[in-house]
Amino acid sequence: MFNPDNLLLPFFDDGHRELHERLHAWARTALPSRIHSGDVDALCRERVGQLAEAGWLRYCVPAAFGGALPRLDSRSLCVLRQTLGFYDGLADFAFAMQGLGSGVITLFGDDALRRRYLPRVAEGTAIAAFALSEPDAGSDAAAMTTSARRTADGYVLNGTKTWISNAGLADFYCVFAKLEDDAEGAGVTAFVVDADTPGLAVTERIDVCAPHPLGTLVFADCLVPHAHRLGAPGAGFKVAMQALDVFRASVGAAALGFAEAAADAAVRHAGERRMFGATLGDLQLTQAAIGDMATDIDAATLLVYRAAWERDVLDRPTTRPAAVAKLYATEAAQRIVDVAVQLHGGRGVRVGEAVESLYREVRALRIYEGASEVQKMVIARAVRKARG
Incomplete structure (x- = not known):
């Protein structure tokens, strides 16, 4: 188990020590076993609900949008993941994806996007996902081919993303696509795409050795509002x-x-x-x-x-x-x-x-x-x- 003496290291302050104590006390009863069977989607939804009810998902977003701390705190995220990982890998997965899937919005979204998505992430009423990898662009993200074309009505996305955690389960995806050259320039650009957006489909679920919700997304003339762009055009990397x-x-x-x-x-x-x-x-x-x-x-x-x-x-x-x-x-x-x-x-x-x-x-x-x-x-x- 986490060695309590480590909390005396100068990396931590009293808030991290208190977080560690509360989290262990909760996890000992709320996460009695890491052995699971049954529908993985239902299990993940259950874990998101548990984490939200206990207040742990509040560490995924800033306080201004329902979070526990003024800004994302890496040490708190690490204490949470280390402890959850000790008790239950699926709980760690659920927490991590709420953080990573919404982290781009926290860092680069405008206040309107933050107000729309981040409180729901903290409350567990919206499940987040991060869509970067493609069939031929995993470690080599520069090889991605998913495209975004700017129109008067928004950005039109076309392409395929795969190995996406929470595919089919998420309520929204932070998606990376190559902007076609126009007045805004070119290059990889990030967008928030709601799961029910026309033109977005989950075409495959991927089974892996440790059951997690993974799958493939296909974008076919998927129209995303201008306001859902994250960061500057071409700044996606x-x-x-x-x-x-x-x-x-x-x-x-x-x-x-x-x-x-x-x-x-x-x-x-x-x-x-x-x-x-x-x-x-x-x-x-x-x-x-x-x-x-x-x-x-x-x-x-x-x-x-x-x-x-x-x-x-x-x-x-x-x-x-x-x-x-x-x-x-x-x-x-x-x-x-x-x-x-x-x-x-x-x-x-x-x-x-x-x-x-x-x-x-x-x-x-x-x-x-x-x-x-x-x-x-x-x-x-x-x-x-x-x-x-």
Whole structure:
């Protein structure tokens, strides 16, 4: 579990410590198990409702629009995702998508758009989504082909987005498309598109190893009002990257929660499993594995909260530290979960075991919001730029 001593680090203030205590107290009873079955859409709606009722979704938006804090606070987002990830991966997913799906509106929407969407995100009455990836434009977002043509009535969108979280479940999507060259210029531009807009269809649902609502969106002459553009024409990459900078460190925090849950399960099992006249935990190889887990968790904690602290306190771009945090924390979590499965032996791969669920849940974190290989490129570019 989250080491309370970490809250004494200078990255945190009293508000974060109080948030941690309230959230753990709530999650212990509200999220009793990470093992789920049944309709994933219904489960996600249920989680959004729970998070909203408890007030946790208020941390996804600024106070002026129903939020808990004056501005988005990366450390609070990380505390929330780490804790939710420890108890329930689906709860973490529901929270994260409310934040990322509305984050572009928070950062770049005008007050009219913020008033229309953000209070509903905080209340859980509107589910948000972020639509950037395409069939041939995942890590290489510059290869996107979805187009936006400006007309007197609005922007006409055509194209396909895929691997979209909350596809078919969301009430609105923050969509990125290439603006056709006109008087406004050209380039990727961001828009808010309501789910019921004519010309927008969910054409496929995608099943993945850890059940999440994912799917493909198709835009066919989909007319979006001028007022639904986010940011300046052609500034879509800046819009997307600034939103990802805010939330990328929180992916590392979610990975920390998964890793801590796996490590707890492994240590508990090792202490109970009798073998060779002792317990599994008495074996030196097991102790070495637990030592590696603890070291990885401590290192990831420092990197995640350094990135969040730099954004919140130093108020500067955190592209490099956020990339470092996501890269290290997600890769470390994968290692830790894998070792936890190994220590559980046959139980580790039995459906219905927490570590089996974690094994499926953790894998996607090394891919979404920038795969590990992309994070390495981001870090390398930042290092080379800093050295002139």
